[in-house]
Amino acid sequence: MATYFVSQGHDEIPRWQEAFPDARLIRPEDLKARLVRGDCVWVMADAPEWPEQVGELQRRGAAVGVMTYSPATAEAFQALESGARAYVHALSPPELLRQARLVILNQGIWVPPELMARVVGGVFHALGGSPRDRDEALAPLTERERAVALAVVEGYSNKEVARRLDITERTVKAHLGAVFRKLGVRDRMQLVLRLTSVPETALGVGRGS
Amino acid sequence: MATYFVSQGHDEIPRWQEAFPDARLIRPEDLKARLVRGDCVWVMADAPEWPEQVGELQRRGAAVGVMTYSPATAEAFQALESGARAYVHALSPPELLRQARLVILNQGIWVPPELMARVVGGVFHALGGSPRDRDEALAPLTERERAVALAVVEGYSNKEVARRLDITERTVKAHLGAVFRKLGVRDRMQLVLRLTSVPETALGVGRGS
DNA sequence: GGCAACATTGGACCGAAGGACATGGCATCC
DNA sequence: GGATGCCATGTCCTTCGGTCCAATGTTGCC
Numbered sequence: 001m002a003t004y005f006v007s008q009g010h011d012e013i014p015r016w017q018e019a020f021p022d023a024r025l026i027r028p029e030d031l032k033a034r035l036v037r038g039d040c041v042w043v044m045a046d047a048p049e050w051p052e053q054v055g056e057l058q059r060r061g062a063a064v065g066v067m068t069y070s071p072a073t074a075e076a077f078q079a080l081e082s083g084a085r086a087y088v089h090a091l092s093p094p095e096l097l098r099q100a101r102l103v104i105l106n107q108g109i110w111v112p113p114e115l116m117a118r119v120v121g122g123v124f125h126a127l128g129g130s131p132r133d134r135d136e137a138l139a140p141l142t143e144r145e146r147a148v149a150l151a152v153v154e155g156y157s158n159k160e161v162a163r164r165l166d167i168t169e170r171t172v173k174a175h176l177g178a179v180f181r182k183l184g185v186r187d188r189m190q191l192v193l194r195l196t197s198v199p200e201t202a203l204g205v206g207r208g209s
Numbered sequence: 210m211a212t213y214f215v216s217q218g219h220d221e222i223p224r225w226q227e228a229f230p231d232a233r234l235i236r237p238e239d240l241k242a243r244l245v246r247g248d249c250v251w252v253m254a255d256a257p258e259w260p261e262q263v264g265e266l267q268r269r270g271a272a273v274g275v276m277t278y279s280p281a282t283a284e285a286f287q288a289l290e291s292g293a294r295a296y297v298h299a300l301s302p303p304e305l306l307r308q309a310r311l312v313i314l315n316q317g318i319w320v321p322p323e324l325m326a327r328v329v330g331g332v333f334h335a336l337g338g339s340p341r342d343r344d345e346a347l348a349p350l351t352e353r354e355r356a357v358a359l360a361v362v363e364g365y366s367n368k369e370v371a372r373r374l375d376i377t378e379r380t381v382k383a384h385l386g387a388v389f390r391k392l393g394v395r396d397r398m399q400l401v402l403r404l405t406s407v408p409e410t411a412l413g414v415g416r417g418s
Numbered sequence: 419g420g421c422a423a424c425a426t427t428g429g430a431c432c433g434a435a436g437g438a439c440a441t442g443g444c445a446t447c448c
Numbered sequence: 449g450g451a452t453g454c455c456a457t458g459t460c461c462t463t464c465g466g467t468c469c470a471a472t473g474t475t476g477c478c
Binding site for chain 1: 423424425426427428429434
């Protein structure tokens with residue numbers, strides 16, 4: 001089992017070398033000759049054709065991860081759809097990169113926690129999973145918590161929500177705290193990202209670098 | 210030109226009466242008999258078939274507005290798609306309601322400022338407009354501002370964005386301030402709602418009240 | 419009755435977010 | 449050489465967002 005790193009050259013700060021001292025930088029054409037099933041391949045999302053590369057490597061039995069210097073949900077989706085099983089920031093700490101490699105070598109999917117909220121649900125949706133929509137995520141909430149959560153997702157501030165529901169801002173915070181806890185998000189931003197479905201632009205975009 | 214108000218009865222706090230003293234509450238079946246082109250009709254989004262009602266009224270030449278006690282983007286879209294040209298909170302101040310009526314009577318579209326961010330872009334897309342996506346909205350931004358904006362939309366905090374772009378949190382705020390100004394949004398939440406495309410669940414849902 | 423869950427609010431606390439005002443280094447254009 | 453625009457940063461200040469530790473009243477269930 002070997003680990004390779006594919007990039008269009010200009011690798012700025014080879015942080016991955018720290019994580020994978022045994023890995024080697026290789027050009028796509030050279031990789032084709034020596035790739036064996038079970039190898040781990042990291043592909044930089046800096047070339048226009050990286051999704052195709054990922055797809056081919058995956059089909060040939062490699063565990064493929066995509067690295068980027070500017071993580072985005074859209075790109076994460078593209079990566080996962082292309083066959084990658086990991087999507088990480090190129091400057092992630094070595095421990096994190098090793099963790100990701102371990103995961104994908106064991107048939108797992110790995111994305112940064114920040115993107116997780118968007119990806120779960122979105123992927124299952126794309127794969128024909130249940131029509132899961134926000135109602136499902138809101139199920140564990142009480143009536144009041146749901147009302148607050150929905151208002152927040154609409155973009156209202158705590159103060160506005162308070163006015164709207166005719167309660168104190170303090171109470172809004174209380175409900176919201178419960179919402180965060182129950183849904184496992186850290187703040188209202190993550191809540192929005194969680195309850196807002198994946199934008200259609202997230203799938204099939206090819207905005208190269 | 211008359212103003213009507215259509216509701217399934219139980220109108221709790223008839224705020225609209227303050228705004229439109231000349232308006233009259235009317236049942237849908239009675240309205241059919243006396244509606245003339247140019248009339249203004251307000252429909253409460255409290256009945257399961259309100260979108261159909263709106264559609265019919267609009268086809269018959271009325272300026273239709275939808276009122277709700279719990280504004281939501283999805284419902285706003287449904288309203289606008291059905292043919293309504295206004296979507297307002299039922300407890301909006303009278304001045305605001307009159308403003309809305311004035312607008313729709315003059316072939317305008319009116320939605321609350323809070324929903325505006327979602328609606329612009331989304332509506333025209335839904336109605337078969339240009340394939341406008343987030344890139345278009347990001348056009349007026351500089352390279353750096355774009356990077357910051359995209360990171361924020363991904364859910365990162367200012368501190369995280371700063372680390373990611375290797376700049377000071379202060380600088381992030383500076384760029385972000387410019388982004389808010391250029392895109393006309395008030396804070397990061399509105400930015401997310403603006404740049405996040407309309408959820409697919411927002412279109413064609415019939416989840417009645 | 420007691421217990422549990424829910425809704426509501428209070429106060430205090432602290433970090434995040436955003437604006438105001440100002441500075442400096444680079445580019446490019448006239 | 450200005451003028452302009454972008455990038456980066458600084459300080460100060462205000463507001464907002466979130467959490468912790470409480471307390472009260474309700475409802476429904478065993």
